[in-house]
Amino acid sequence: MNNIPQVKVGIVAVSRDCFPESLSVNRRKALIDAYTKKFGATEIYECPVCIVESEIHMVQALEDVKNAGCNALVVYLGNFGPEISETLLAKHFDGPVMFCAAAEESAEDLMDGRGDAYCGMLNASYNLKLRNVKVYIPEYPVGTADECADMIHEFMPIARTIIGLKSLKIISFGPRPLNFLACNAPIKPLYDLGVEIEENSELDLFEAFNKHEGDPRIPKVVEDMEKELGKGNMKPEILPKLAQYEITLLDWVEDHRGYREYVAIAGKCWPAFQTQFGFVPCYVNSRLTGMGIPVSCEVDIYGALSEFIGTCVSLDAVTLLDINNTVPADLYNSDIKGKTTYTQKDTFMGFHCGNTCSKKLAFCSMKYQKIMARSLPIEVTQGTLEGDIAPGDITFFRLQSTADTQLRAYVAEGEVLNVPSHSFGSIGVFAIPEMGRFYRHVLIEKNFPHHGAVAFGHYGKALFEVFKYLGVADIGYNQPKSLPYPSENPFNK
Secondary structure, X not given: OOOOOOXXXXXEEEOOOOOOHHHHHHXXXXXXXXXXXXXXXXXXXXXXXXXXXXXXXXXXXXXXXXHOOOOEEEEEEOOOOOHHHXXXXXXXXXXXXXXXXXXXXXXXXXXXXXXXXXXXXXXXXXXXXXXXXXXXXXXXXXXXXXXXXXXXXXXXXHHHHHHHHHOEEEEEEOOOOOOOHHHOOOOHHHHHHOOEEXXXXXXXXXXXXXXXXXXXXXXXXXXXXXXXXXXXXXXXXXXXXXXXXXXXXXXXXXXXXXXXXXXXXXXXXXXXXXXXHOOOOHHXXXXXXXXXXXXXXXXXXXXXXXXXXXXXXXXXXXXXXXXXXXXXXXHHHHXXXXXXXXXXXXXXXXXXOOOOOHHHEOOOEEEEOOOHHHOOOHHHOEEEEEEEEOOEEEEEEEEEEOOOOOEEEEEXXXXXXXXXXXXXXXXXXEEXXXXXXXXXXXXXXXXXXXXXXXXXXXXXXXXXXXXXXXXXXXXXXXXXXXXXXXXXXXXXX
């Protein structure tokens, strides 16, 4: 995937001048050694210029990490720390910042060897708030060298996502389809996040597609599609057009990324798309998403944004699915009840026409789009990738703007069950603990649309921290029964 930032974290140790500087020097060395031993040294940089005790040191350290190519920063309190200089360090660094602090090592060294960084973190947080500086502070930010190394490693996906969003362009094509108001939301909050938007007409895309007719790269892309689909290549006659469309999108990305490094696409896919292009774009969307260029359906700009966030966090392909339909009682009773602890209300089916990367499907085949074919000629609905989503851990999530431009988000971890869907499209039987209550008191009550992004694995912790870093105050999750939602009726049985 070449559409995701590479993170290089500069680690700068700070020291209060009334404490021994050697505490910060030695503890920084121990931290670097611990991280290198656990995770390797390629993604971190030890700032050797100075231990920051003053504003002058702060300027020197900033210059050093900048020259070293660092795009993220860890401010490490080896002792109490200089609250002004360390806060200015975070303020003037152009990228995501984390703070953590050293724990005391031994009862035998609590005289000259006591650093009081536990206390210093309190003053650091107070000063950061005074200056309105956003940083990531781990859940418990004081630890041994090994523990702080783990904290820095957990910071990596958060930093990668924040860096990516600051240089992301979302390219959209066409207005949302009729009756898809749920995919529409104000784009002002995206500009506030630093995301650029390029909105285009479907005619622009159609013109570019037609100009790629006969492109000499088409046969090679067709060959790659044939290899990927294998026995599932049920519509070989449509592959040249799909290859032409894929090349069109990839060229558009390169020609229109401008000064931005990373791109996501909010694509139009129906109803006029099929009759004019002669196919549906689902399979191509799945392939680009597998390359690390998320493509959302139905011009869902916030869906594309959410997918990009999930790609940065997981370093893997994601997908966008409708939170679609209930699991019938007979299917639940035969394949789920008694084999898991999930109730029927914990389960649902996640579905989209065929946009999920083939690597995330248990099996797949190229088919026509059944829903569209109900009202259109079947021959123009070919190009959807169908199959059951492979069982395993997942995280359902979304970042969304309200009508009055307030950002909201949700995160819920669960799994795709090893249960046949007995249906069509890219689809799976999902289970999320307390999904029924989450569906009512988060998804419905807080007006989230039917599209949700899916990361393949449990990434709730990192996603939650990303949303916090972005300043999202309202982050919903699937709360356990012991923690009622504010609006939940206390008399429910």
